[in-house]
Amino acid sequence: MNTYSSVKTSLFIHRIMVYSLLIAGSVLFILPLLWMLSTSLKGDVGLFDLPPKWVPEPFQWDNYVKAVQSFPFLRYTYNTLFLTFVSMFGTVLSSSLVAYAFAKLRWPGRNVWFVILLATMMLPPQVTMIPVFVLFKKLNWIDTYLPLTVPYFFGGAFYIFLLRQFFMTIPKELSEAAKIDGCKEIMIYAKIFLPLSKPALATLAIFTFMGTWNDFLGPLIYLNDPDKFTLALGLRSFQMQYGTRWNVMMAASIIVMLPTIVLFLSCQKYFIEGITLTGIKG
Amino acid sequence: MDRQEAINGYLFFSPWLIGFFLFMAGPILYSLYLSFTSYNMLKPPRWIGFLNYKILFTEDPLFWKSLYNTLYFVFFSVPINIFFGVLIALLMNQKVRGIRVFRAIFYLPSIVTGVAVALLWQWLLDPNFGLINDGLAKLGIEGPGWLSDENWSKPSLILMNIWSVGGGMIVYLAGLQGVPKDLYEAATVDGAGKMKQFWRITLPMLSPTIFFNLVMGILGGFQVFIQAYIMTGGGPVNSTTFYALYLYNKAFKDLQMGYASAMAWVLMLITLIFTLIIIKTSRSWVYYEGAENK
Numbered sequence: 001m002n003t004y005s006s007v008k009t010s011l012f013i014h015r016i017m018v019y020s021l022l023i024a025g026s027v028l029f030i031l032p033l034l035w036m037l038s039t040s041l042k043g044d045v046g047l048f049d050l051p052p053k054w055v056p057e058p059f060q061w062d063n064y065v066k067a068v069q070s071f072p073f074l075r076y077t078y079n080t081l082f083l084t085f086v087s088m089f090g091t092v093l094s095s096s097l098v099a100y101a102f103a104k105l106r107w108p109g110r111n112v113w114f115v116i117l118l119a120t121m122m123l124p125p126q127v128t129m130i131p132v133f134v135l136f137k138k139l140n141w142i143d144t145y146l147p148l149t150v151p152y153f154f155g156g157a158f159y160i161f162l163l164r165q166f167f168m169t170i171p172k173e174l175s176e177a178a179k180i181d182g183c184k185e186i187m188i189y190a191k192i193f194l195p196l197s198k199p200a201l202a203t204l205a206i207f208t209f210m211g212t213w214n215d216f217l218g219p220l221i222y223l224n225d226p227d228k229f230t231l232a233l234g235l236r237s238f239q240m241q242y243g244t245r246w247n248v249m250m251a252a253s254i255i256v257m258l259p260t261i262v263l264f265l266s267c268q269k270y271f272i273e274g275i276t277l278t279g280i281k282g
Numbered sequence: 283m284d285r286q287e288a289i290n291g292y293l294f295f296s297p298w299l300i301g302f303f304l305f306m307a308g309p310i311l312y313s314l315y316l317s318f319t320s321y322n323m324l325k326p327p328r329w330i331g332f333l334n335y336k337i338l339f340t341e342d343p344l345f346w347k348s349l350y351n352t353l354y355f356v357f358f359s360v361p362i363n364i365f366f367g368v369l370i371a372l373l374m375n376q377k378v379r380g381i382r383v384f385r386a387i388f389y390l391p392s393i394v395t396g397v398a399v400a401l402l403w404q405w406l407l408d409p410n411f412g413l414i415n416d417g418l419a420k421l422g423i424e425g426p427g428w429l430s431d432e433n434w435s436k437p438s439l440i441l442m443n444i445w446s447v448g449g450g451m452i453v454y455l456a457g458l459q460g461v462p463k464d465l466y467e468a469a470t471v472d473g474a475g476k477m478k479q480f481w482r483i484t485l486p487m488l489s490p491t492i493f494f495n496l497v498m499g500i501l502g503g504f505q506v507f508i509q510a511y512i513m514t515g516g517g518p519v520n521s522t523t524f525y526a527l528y529l530y531n532k533a534f535k536d537l538q539m540g541y542a543s544a545m546a547w548v549l550m551l552i553t554l555i556f557t558l559i560i561i562k563t564s565r566s567w568v569y570y571e572g573a574e575n576k
Contacts, residue, residue, distance in 0.1 A: 015378060018373065022381075022384045026384055026387045029388055029391055030387055030390075031413065032402060032403070033390075033391070035413045036402050036405075039405065047411070048411050050410075050411070051420075052411060052416050094298070097297055098294060098295055098297055098298040100294050101290075101292075101293075101294035105287055105290055106288070106291065107287065107289075107292055108288060110291065113295065113299075122553070122557060123306070124546070125505070126526065126529050126542075126546040126549055126550075127549070127550050128313065129546070130313060130316065130533055130539050130542055130543050131309035131543075132305055132309050134316075134323070135304075137323065151301065151305055153297065153301075154297050155297050155298040155301060157298075185287075185290045189294070210393060210395075213396075214397075216397055216508050217508075232396055232397045235397040239397075246405050250401070253397075253399075253401050257398045257399075260394055261390070261393075264386075264390060264393045265386070268386060271393070
């Protein structure tokens with residue numbers, strides 16, 4: 001055997017090994033979701049078959065109807081969407097303004113504040129949770145959506161950092177040319193930087209969407225009126241009520257998860273982009 | 283410095299500055315004050331000196347238990363997730379057909395979070411009808427009671443956390459793709475084998491990313507809440523009463539806001555100490571490229 005064909009054989013073996021690991025790993029990672037789907041289509045009896053069957057007979061699509069009917073599903077979806085979109089808007093608007101100040105403007109104290117901004121990311125949220133709750137209580141904001149939306153209009157440290165990194169890649173010449181033409185700073189931000197940053201802003205919006213859609217602790221602390229509940233709280237009260245009806249519960253969970261999965265599959269690019277943007281790769 | 287630009291700078295920065303004072307700096311100080319008081323939200327806070335801290339450290343076994351549970355989770359879960367995160371990232375960095383699909387599959391579980399995932403895992407870990415014990419039975423192993431067994435409840439949640447390793451994985455992958463190719467080429471010319479290349483090139487180049495994920499993982503580990511709240515309620519025998527859950531219960535169930543504030547401050551000091559230790563030791567194991575990068 002000459003060296004060329006031995007290299008070829010070892011490459012082939014390498015490839016086989018990589019594929020077997022990839023496939024074995026993927027199966028392990030995807031099984032829980034398939035199991036969820038399978039459970040959600042099982043009848044009340046088939047649920048406790050031993051050993052468990054993967055393909056339910058017959059398919060109980062009815063579970064999804066039950067899931068949607070057993071809590072004010074539409075109401076909660078609307079509430080969650082409302083909170084999510086207001087938070088997305090607030091985050092994108094405020095974080096981009098602040099990021100612009102850090103990336104493109106010179107002002108005294110900028111570097112110090114940037115360090116403080118990064119340091120706040122290390123702060124355990126519990127330290128501010130109680131005083132902020134007391135503050136909102138004094139303002140009579142408990143059981144309203146204000147505590148769950150207003151804070152987003154003051155920018156998130158991580159998002160500001162992410163956008164700053166992106167803004168820094170936009171050439172200075174662009175804004176300088178606009179300045180000579182007599183453009184106001186806010187116009188440069190709105191007319192040049194925001195349009196050029198669409199992919200970064202999309203990443204930001206998606207991250208905020210994921211965070212708010214899945215948020216549990218916030219609504220748990222601030223909302224008491226069941227009419228104002230979000231889907232996450234709805235799932236929780238569903239669990240309290242139907243403890244072991246796993247088929248209906250999995251159906252409900254799938255419905256709640258679905259938007260995030262669809263969003264991920266259709267916007268994968270932006271998820272990855274967010275990571276590379278932060279430049280934490282060293 | 284241009285005066286107009288400085289004014290604009292502060293105007294653009296002002297949303298965060300206002301938010302910082304309203305929702306960060308102010309609350310941090312107020313939280314420190316509250317930690318020295320007895321406060322149930324109905325009557326004004328009453329100054330009690332160091333009493334909260336004294337009770338916390340000397341008369342509250344559940345505080346120590348919750349701290350132990352949390353450290354247990356952090357000590358196992360963070361290294362395990364770093365290990366698997368790097369391993370899978372190495373696999374994802376292979377240039378084979380269809381790798382994008384595999385990346386999506388491994389990443390997907392980390393983007394579904396919250397209550398739905400907690401419910402799913404509660405069902406997966408069901409001792410009698412769950413998928414995991416069924417799989418173990420097929421291998422001839424009798425699975426434990428998982429969440430209902432106080433010795434297995436924490437390992438259950440650590441296992442569950444591995445499923446969301448994709449978030450870290452994608453960061454390592456970005457790190458791997460940033461390693462200059464010529465380093466490997468030079469090493470191959472010098473006759474260094476694959477293993478040696480991994481230890482001498484890949485791992486050092488990846489160390490800043492590992493450092494980042496280590497710090498974030500530890501901070502995140504101290505926040506474990508939903509799993510315990512939804513899946514176990516802190517049980518059995520308080521084996522999953524994590525720090526964040528205990529603090530939540532003290533604040534919002536027992537309305538002991540002063541006591542919970544003291545807990546929050548202790549938590550802040552603990553995480554601060556951890557972070558400082560890691561930063562101190564990082565100088566000996568994190569490799570930073572030369573000044574030309576900064």
